[in-house]
Amino acid sequence: MSGDIGQDNEALRGDPTHKVVVLSPDWSRALDASAACRFQLRLAREDILEGGTSVFDPTDDRLGPAREQQRRTGSFAGRLRLLPKEGTAFEAQVSVVAGAPAGVEAVGPRDLAVMQYVAERQVPAGLEREWSRHPLHHSPDVVALYEADGTLRYISPSVTDVLGYTPEEMTGKVTIDLVHPDDVEPMIDAMLAVGAAPGPSQPVAFRVRHQDGRWRHLEVMLKDLSDDPEVGGSTVHFRDITDRVEALGASFFDGLTALDGSSAGVANLGLDGRPVRFNDRFSDVLGLPREALLRLGTLADALHPDDRDAHRAELRRVVDGGAATSSEWRVARSGGTVAWVAWTVQRPVVAGVLSDLLVVTVEDVTPRKDAERAWDLLTPREQEALALVVDGLNNRDIAAALHVSIHTVKHHVQGVLRKLEVPDRARAAERIAARVRDDR
Template sequence: MLELLTTLLDATSVPPQGYDDRWKTVLVWLQTISDTVIVLAGYSIPLLLLSLRQQQNLPFAKILSLFGVFLATWSTAHILELWTLEYPFSWIVGLVQAGAAGILTYLTWELFRVLPIVASPTHNGSKVTQAAILNAIPDLMVRLSQDGVYLDILESKAIKAFKPMPEILGKRLEDVLPTEIAQTAVQYIRQALTTQEVQVYEYRLDDTDRVQDFEARIVACGTKDVLAIIRDISDRKRSEAERQQTETALTRREAQFRALVQHSSDMIVVVGVDGNRTYVSPSVKAILGYAPEELIGRSAFELIHPEDIPRTQAAFYTAVQQPDAPVKVEIRFQRVDGSWAILECVGSNQLSEPRIAGVVVNCRDVSDRTQAEYEIRQLNEQLERQNRNLEVLVEQRTAELLTFINALPDYIFVVNRDDMRMQFCNDALAQAIGVHSRHEVEGKTIFECFSAEIAAAFAEQNEVVFTTGETLHFQEKYAVVTGTPYLDTFKIPLKRFSGEVYALIGASRDITELVEVRQTLWRQTLELEQTNRELDSFSYSVSHDLRAPLRHIRGFVSALRQQLERGEQVAPKVTHYLNNIDSSTHRMALLIDGLLTLSRVGRHKMERHPVDLRQLVNHAIDLHSPEDDCSIEYQIGNLPTVEGDGTLLQQVFSNLISNAVKFSRDRHPAQIKIGTTVEGAIFIKDNGVGFPMEYANQLFEAFQRLHSQHEFEGTGIGLAIVQRIVQRHSGSIWAESQVNQGATFYFTLNQV
């Protein structure tokens, strides 16, 4: 063996191949082909193994066995090749190499044969992966024919077929979907097959539960079929709709804000960080007189009053440095006419807003308000001065009032409701209580100021006022230090605005003398009533006693005239005497009747009720119309209804109309006018003889006459009766006249 190795290592002992007879032509070709196959297989096998190294299901047992046999054969061939260097076994080596080449060729064949087999598991794994991917895809996949016939359906978890697949496959789109949607789908299918391009469109299905939106992608699969990939885009559509609504609302708000800014009465200015104006609203024209373009791009601090520039700049820099804090400043800004407007400016930092990128300043013209505030301050100062003056005046008037109240002999006091304390009393009451000053009484209760009996009575009276809220009036005697006066007392409640009674004010007047006078008058009245009764009796007796002789005289005169008329001729003087006696007795009877009427008017019991004066006038006219042909024109105006005694008022109109008829009987025609003045006085006017005004006050005295008995008959008592009746009705009567111009009598009554 050692020799063999030495021989192998010694190159000189090995004859060159090809120069020995051992190198035959067949052998050479055998070795050449074997080596070529071995080289090709040697390069192919690693590449195949490298590509298939990650496969787990290869038939390694057979391949590795063949590979092991190849390596053993190949190694043996090389050992024999070394052996043949000394011993010529070239055919053996060639055969061994040929065997190795055959084994290697078979191994390569097996590897190539196994390659598709190995690829099959990989292909199966890809199908699994593809199935997993398809299951994960949220789209519905449908294979359709060019006529819209369902060929295959792959449902997803997100989208299910509209009907079970057995009911859909083989049917047309029109049988499954609404007609309009199916027709649209067929159009897109044909367009995809024609153009071989993906067709994308959207459609909507109205389900019973909700409305769903879908996106369909039509992909041509050859020339006759298409693949429709359908995705549910309802959520996206809703999001888009919501986004659209949001954008629309935002656009609307922006438009509203823009319109608000454009039409705002305030001036809106945007000032950049460099202090220049980048926007000025149109309202600047109305406020300052400038056009917006005149101010845009210019410094925001020009046209500001020099005294206001420092604090305006400070406010601007504060707004820039403190975005969250709005800044307010009041400045004077020069108008286009040179006058100064007072602007209230509020700045808000909007530098972070890209569309604004500045400080937004809202400017409001407060010139009128400032002027009004100035005027208000002036008015307030004036009011303060007036208040001070008023306080002084109130103090003076209060002092005067206290002086006046303390000077009154009446007892004035104020009592609190809660505790019956005397809040105030005047000096007269303090003296009546027995103290020197009212201050000793004020603040004490009525129980501390008066005796227990009087205090209890006062407390009961006060409680009535506090409870009812009404004024209490009473008269009573009280024993005080100054005596036992008879007091007339008023207790008046003092109320808050809510109506609650919080105190009372009282006033007590000493009417002792008045009561005594009243008692005296009462006694005198009783005596006068007794005297009147006696006078009535006397008047009746006198009238009866006077009437009886008058009746006798007139009776004897009448009998004497009759006797004389039956005799012969009577002397004229006798007739004249008899006529005088008759007229005198008649006039005396009238006087007696007048006196009785005048006395009865004063004692007549008044019965007041509404009286229509027009009826009284008509009755008086009928009563005093003359019997001769003398014409009288009456003008009667509006007459009121009055409150009074109808019987007495009838006497008034009867007497006045009778006088008017009597004193105007010489007028042709006689005119009598009856009516009411603007002031409400009733008048009776005639166009008679009239009278001098210096005698106007004597007309209403009894027995006063301005004309002789021969001119106008009468007793002189009628107007006295009229005056007495009018006065009893709380009225007044007067007359106006001129001689030969008539007379007018006026009187007043209480109208209803």
């Protein structure tokens, strides 16, 4: 249920600064949340889908009475302590109602609880004045200090050169709404990773809207200091890498023409899984002519129906920034035959930015899969005999190696030929040779 609650709710998927959390009736689980809430409460999308994560500090004595008040009257408003999955609990002014609050579309059954909140300040007052005296205040790189909920408390003057805004225009705002919609989820994942991984953070890149409406590529270094009482938030250093991205991006995609000369089956897919371009070998491996491939809505349409959902899920993981992955799928070729294809898919990073095209390589592994299925048909003794046939041994030598009679060897070999549906030993050895080599 938790994965479907808020899919049609504009409050959850619209304005990224909107703070809405859908709770189970007893407040024990977060069933859905807007991007700003997931950022502040350190909730990855997987945490929401699993439905087992609470957002309240269980040691808060006010929690029980607040829940009881909402149960009796239908609503609660007051201060409670919220607890991120990773990080320090913080005070917030909380409003919880049964069903949808005013101005928010209904998100599910009426017995759900819907929470909105405003976090209280965590960054100590006056800290931004101290930062204004720091040498980094005059750095060409932009330095910023954020509250845990993304409220900007300080930003250095160089932001005007990078994004066109003055520090005064940005301070006090939640700037997640400046991030490109396609980059909000990767940004949240990156923020969560900062708290989870030891050592210095790795730079990440996001597109951020300039004051003139253009999208600028920023290389960002994040450091979570919310546990530090003297800071109480996250520090961010970023620089504009738009020129580098555009230059490298053009050369990168121009270089994809080299795929036409590759002996491997290689293709580019859009982020929706639609084939964009591919070489002839890719078409050959899938057994579909170029015109048929270009008519596909997504590449999943070319697969066996039983493999499509898993294939789409794998693509979504890679599109969302997951590591390159390898798997094997059945392909429904022209003429009704089914082939096995080994598949590797990755989303390249160009100048620190995830590209808008996936790179896919494919290999026809049907002979190996056929050999594996054929091998599994044989008894252990038949497998031993066939492995020795592959090595070139005659019946007498096989009998000696297995310590059985020649008659027994002949019986095993005949069983192999019958199960593999081949006329002689040579064809049996040829069909199974790849499987035997892999096993060794």
